[in-house]
Amino acid sequence: MEFNGQNFAAGLLAGWLSAYVIYRSRHQLKALREAAGQSAQNVQKSATRSADSRYISDLIERCETSHLAGQFTKLSSVLVEPRFLPAPEFASPSEDLAYNIYRVVPTIHDHPYLHAPYQVQTLSINDLALGDHAIALLGLPGSGRSTALQAIALHALNKIRFEPPPDKVQAKLDAAEAALAEKERAVRIKERVLIEQKAKERLANEQGENYEAAADEQVKNIIPLFRRLMPLYLHLSDLHLQSPEHGQEADPAELIVRAVQHTVRRVTASTIPRQLYSRLNKGQVLLLIDGYDDLPEAERPAALAWLQGMLQEYKHNFFIVVGPAEGYGSLTNLGFTPVFMRPWSDLDLERGTERWAEGWVQTARKMGNRRASKPTEEQMAIARKNGRALSTVEATLKIWGTYADDTETIGAEGWIRAYLKRHKVTAELIQQIAPLAALQLDEGYITVVRLQALALGTTELGGAPTDDAIPEPELEAPPVAPAKGKRGKSKDGEAEDEAETTVQGRLLTTLKRSGVLFHWKGNRYTFRSPIIAAYLASLTLKPEDVPAKLNSPAWQPALAFSALHVKLDRIVAERMKATPDLLNDNVIDMARWLAYAPPDVQWRGPLIKQLGTMLTQLNQYPHTRERAAAALIDGRDRNTLVAFRLAVRSADPTVRRLGCLGLGALAEPEGQKDLLPLLNDQEEDVQLSAGMGLGAIGTEEALSAMVEAFVAGTEPLRRAMAEAFAALPHDGYEIIYEGANSDDMLLRRAAIFGLRRIRTTWALIAIYRAFLEDEQWYVRSAAQEAFQEIQYGKVTNPTVGYPSPETIEWLQEWAAEKGEQIQTSDAAIQMLLRALQEGEPGIKQLAALDLGQLGFVTNIKALYTALRDGRDDVRGAAHRALAYFQQTLGEKLPSAI
Numbered sequence: 001m002e003f004n005g006q007n008f009a010a011g012l013l014a015g016w017l018s019a020y021v022i023y024r025s026r027h028q029l030k031a032l033r034e035a036a037g038q039s040a041q042n043v044q045k046s047a048t049r050s051a052d053s054r055y056i057s058d059l060i061e062r063c064e065t066s067h068l069a070g071q072f073t074k075l076s077s078v079l080v081e082p083r084f085l086p087a088p089e090f091a092s093p094s095e096d097l098a099y100n101i102y103r104v105v106p107t108i109h110d111h112p113y114l115h116a117p118y119q120v121q122t123l124s125i126n127d128l129a130l131g132d133h134a135i136a137l138l139g140l141p142g143s144g145r146s147t148a149l150q151a152i153a154l155h156a157l158n159k160i161r162f163e164p165p166p167d168k169v170q171a172k173l174d175a176a177e178a179a180l181a182e183k184e185r186a187v188r189i190k191e192r193v194l195i196e197q198k199a200k201e202r203l204a205n206e207q208g209e210n211y212e213a214a215a216d217e218q219v220k221n222i223i224p225l226f227r228r229l230m231p232l233y234l235h236l237s238d239l240h241l242q243s244p245e246h247g248q249e250a251d252p253a254e255l256i257v258r259a260v261q262h263t264v265r266r267v268t269a270s271t272i273p274r275q276l277y278s279r280l281n282k283g284q285v286l287l288l289i290d291g292y293d294d295l296p297e298a299e300r301p302a303a304l305a306w307l308q309g310m311l312q313e314y315k316h317n318f319f320i321v322v323g324p325a326e327g328y329g330s331l332t333n334l335g336f337t338p339v340f341m342r343p344w345s346d347l348d349l350e351r352g353t354e355r356w357a358e359g360w361v362q363t364a365r366k367m368g369n370r371r372a373s374k375p376t377e378e379q380m381a382i383a384r385k386n387g388r389a390l391s392t393v394e395a396t397l398k399i400w401g402t403y404a405d406d407t408e409t410i411g412a413e414g415w416i417r418a419y420l421k422r423h424k425v426t427a428e429l430i431q432q433i434a435p436l437a438a439l440q441l442d443e444g445y446i447t448v449v450r451l452q453a454l455a456l457g458t459t460e461l462g463g464a465p466t467d468d469a470i471p472e473p474e475l476e477a478p479p480v481a482p483a484k485g486k487r488g489k490s491k492d493g494e495a496e497d498e499a500e501t502t503v504q505g506r507l508l509t510t511l512k513r514s515g516v517l518f519h520w521k522g523n524r525y526t527f528r529s530p531i532i533a534a535y536l537a538s539l540t541l542k543p544e545d546v547p548a549k550l551n552s553p554a555w556q557p558a559l560a561f562s563a564l565h566v567k568l569d570r571i572v573a574e575r576m577k578a579t580p581d582l583l584n585d586n587v588i589d590m591a592r593w594l595a596y597a598p599p600d601v602q603w604r605g606p607l608i609k610q611l612g613t614m615l616t617q618l619n620q621y622p623h624t625r626e627r628a629a630a631a632l633i634d635g636r637d638r639n640t641l642v643a644f645r646l647a648v649r650s651a652d653p654t655v656r657r658l659g660c661l662g663l664g665a666l667a668e669p670e671g672q673k674d675l676l677p678l679l680n681d682q683e684e685d686v687q688l689s690a691g692m693g694l695g696a697i698g699t700e701e702a703l704s705a706m707v708e709a710f711v712a713g714t715e716p717l718r719r720a721m722a723e724a725f726a727a728l729p730h731d732g733y734e735i736i737y738e739g740a741n742s743d744d745m746l747l748r749r750a751a752i753f754g755l756r757r758i759r760t761t762w763a764l765i766a767i768y769r770a771f772l773e774d775e776q777w778y779v780r781s782a783a784q785e786a787f788q789e790i791q792y793g794k795v796t797n798p799t800v801g802y803p804s805p806e807t808i809e810w811l812q813e814w815a816a817e818k819g820e821q822i823q824t825s826d827a828a829i830q831m832l833l834r835a836l837q838e839g840e841p842g843i844k845q846l847a848a849l850d851l852g853q854l855g856f857v858t859n860i861k862a863l864y865t866a867l868r869d870g871r872d873d874v875r876g877a878a879h880r881a882l883a884y885f886q887q888t889l890g891e892k893l894p895s896a897i
Helices: 005-025 031-064 125-130 145-156 168-178 181-205 215-220 253-263 268-281 299-312 346-358 360-366 377-384 394-406 410-422 428-444 446-453 491-499 503-514 532-538 543-549 553-562 569-577 604-616 622-634 640-647 655-664 669-680 686-695 700-712 715-725 732-740 743-760 763-773 779-791 809-817 826-840 841-853 855-864 873-889
Strands: 084-086 132-141 230-235 283-292 318-324 337-341 516-518 525-526
Touching: 031 145, 031 230, 031 253, 031 268, 031 543, 031 669, 031 841, 084 743, 125 732, 145 230, 145 283, 145 318, 168 181, 168 346, 181 763, 181 779, 253 268, 268 283, 268 743, 299 318, 346 360, 346 491, 346 855, 360 394, 377 394, 394 410, 394 532, 394 763, 394 855, 410 532, 410 841, 428 446, 428 525, 428 553, 428 763, 446 503, 446 873, 491 553, 503 525, 532 553, 532 655, 543 553, 543 569, 569 604, 604 622, 604 640, 604 655, 622 640, 622 873, 655 669, 655 873, 669 686, 669 700, 686 700, 686 715, 700 732, 700 743, 715 732, 715 743, 732 743, 732 763, 743 779, 763 779, 809 826, 809 841, 826 841, 826 855, 841 855, 841 873, 855 873
Parallel strands: 132 318, 132 337, 230 283, 283 318
Antiparallel strands: 084 337, 516 525
């Protein structure tokens, strides 16, 4: 007879209630009847809490152990706060364009290391919750998207808190306050509270409202949205969308339940289904969906269909789905709002080295090093050195390798091989498992069946770690179907047992236990990190294999790693001569190969020269210049300094601007000599870029020049310096503090913009005081705006999707001038096309950009026609719109030539 879990649970509950009745009847049955309803509710609530508690416990353990070093340390011990970048603002006539000084920094998300060192406006985890409830979290492999999802889950459960960087100003103020008598200290605290309350009252009066302290306190105590939802982290591989057992599912949530059951303990798997359904129906779930771009191409349509079904049936929940940095249009077409991962900044890298150092002794002991000691300052400095243009995974591997002191080769190859060695994969075994990685890139998964068919993995993997050496979390359990509640092994469990009887099965099981592989539903495996898989797969490549992989998105990181050991001269030469696509990606994508290629490869110089030419040559599209500048930073080659030094001498202000940013991103002290004169450039954007570039270089000489610009520069430059100082807590905070207390009105106003980026106690008090007490209205207005943003958030929400065509205000106004009315989306699209053909240059630019941002690919011909417009700015807007198409489609568009 089969065990029926639901009947058992019902019987058990009935038994409890019967016992409870007997117990209460000893006193008085009447009281029992009156309390029966409430008692049943309490039992139900208790059961719900118990099921939720078990699931949450399993979820926390999964999040803490699924990251790169999950076998040795908890994620919360080494986590650096993830930050995010919104999609570009929707193109519209904006009088506030000059207000955003970071307009000068291009954000090229598939080549993100040019903007990484700069203090561009970013979003926090809580900021993600303020707009649309369906977000696509996009980025490159190794950018930390999975870790970000797990961080969001831990944040929602209040298991992690992100501390601000060390603050010298606050430390001095705290020390001074600690020296006061207790009575004086109490007066200070009361004064701060009073200042804040007065500022709120003033702001309310300015807005024509009455300040209510009770309502303000209520707003202050509102729990952030994510902490009011139950986080549910799942990987699309665990849905196993191609499995025949699913059939035609009427309810897409059924697949979620099965996927969750596959990743939790047996008891949790048997109790969680009802709670998941209940919370999904009530809109109480934060769905964190990983792995879309890890899926094979053949499985993605099914994943999109499932996502669409979930959005339709359970739209009141909050969705965050991971996707690629290019080719994400299929997600945005479903209604997901794009948000991009921000690469680590210098501060992030510094914080990463500190977090790893704080828990290093415990981590090292779990690795088997019983004599480990805390890393020295010298080791931490080495871990931080040359950290620019590293992916989040690479930076983590570098920190780990530096502290463990177990790398045998310099650079990324040494860090990866050391990682594999820690997981019991020796140098001799790397060649054996490399074909497994190639299989993953080709087909999406590694399976026993495919290994046997290809005669791969035919040698036993020895030296498997013991449980003492590497503790394995007991998270995986055979799934339990909620409808049947069967006990025992599922099909997956039986398949796994059968697989372990083969050489290939034992190999995969051992690699999984050692932490190298993930095991997904359907007895499928992938490497724990796509970067590890890419490196290993690159070892299988020969020169003749490379051309066939050039157009495969999955193989792009592996092609970059192949530069370590494959002779690519002929391939590079052919791509440099080939007919370019719209964005010249045949050349630009090779820049990442430079980061791994030996310094003496013959194609290094010619490739850098061609990228430099793309940056500086006449009659070049601005977006192509930006991508060329970003690609030069990708290469991690000091010789690109020459290209950027030539750029800052260009007559074209766009080229000079990008040259300044490139010199800053390279962080070569030699570059500051070229930036100093450009602080007085006739073009404001060049001045701003030169100041930001000096901030990114960060030497004492650069800092002195920044202080001078802060004190005596133009007003926009002063503001740029204040915001740059906000990214330099060791030196910059004190400069902002002094500026906020200066006699110079413009200096005080500029300091406000730095203060609003810091958000420490002393900075908030300074903003309050300026709003209430400054003698100059020009300073008070900046402080009021800063205070209003702190109190109520930003006026425009960066996580809200683009408007529907018929609601575009400038288009409605332009149509009215032509005697037309726009009432439907189709009519608005036709009016955009008309504006692109007939409008003034400014209108043509807006029409082109809006067509591109809204993704109206069917009108692509009109944009290609606009590339022949007589004005440079119109042609540039049309080219940028076509670039939006190429990025969202993930397909190369033909060149405009």
